[in-house]
Amino acid sequence: MKKIEVGMLSENFIEAIGKEWMLVTAGTETGFNTMTASWGGVGFLWNKPVAFVFVRPERYTFEFMERTPLFTLSFLGNEHREAYKICGSRSGRDTDKVKEAGLSPRITENGAVYFEQARLVLECRTWYADMLNASCFLEPSLYERWYGEHGGMHKMFVAEIVGIWRR
Secondary structure, three states, rough: OOOOHHHHHOOOOHHHHHHEEEEEEEEEOOEEEEEEEEEEEEEEEEEEEEEEEEEEOOOOHHHHHHHOOOOEEEEOOOHHHHHHHHHHOOOOOOHHHHHHOOOOEEEEEOOOEEEEOOOOEEEEEEEEEEEEEEHHHHHHHHHHHHHOOOOOOOEEEEEEEEEEOOO
16 A cells, blocks of 8 residues: 555546545454445545545444544445345444455554555544534435434544545
């Protein structure tokens, strides 16, 4: 992996996040979890490059997001679709899904966990986090579709992008 500057990014993140997916990984070398995500984004806020992701409290990764400010977004590429499926359908509470998915964890110089198989990694430091609020939905059908009978609300994590690596 080669470290790059944010200005060198030319990724279509709507395609990468929405269709390829990504792994959200939080924790440290001694304890971490990862999950597949297809909701989030990348942009510019508070005069910094940022990423934002949404994680439900029921997810094991949520505990790690709450404990440590650093997390990574690993984009594996479509050739690793099975790894995405495993990491999105199994809980790290019950199984070693990283091993099951054939992923090799690596550590950034800041101590965040990412995966050797990634084609692109964004290392992020959380700056803001808040639960989505049902009363703030201006389009009621969105709330009904995604939360009405589907469990808890997501928490949004907005984070500065502090490192980028590309294969």
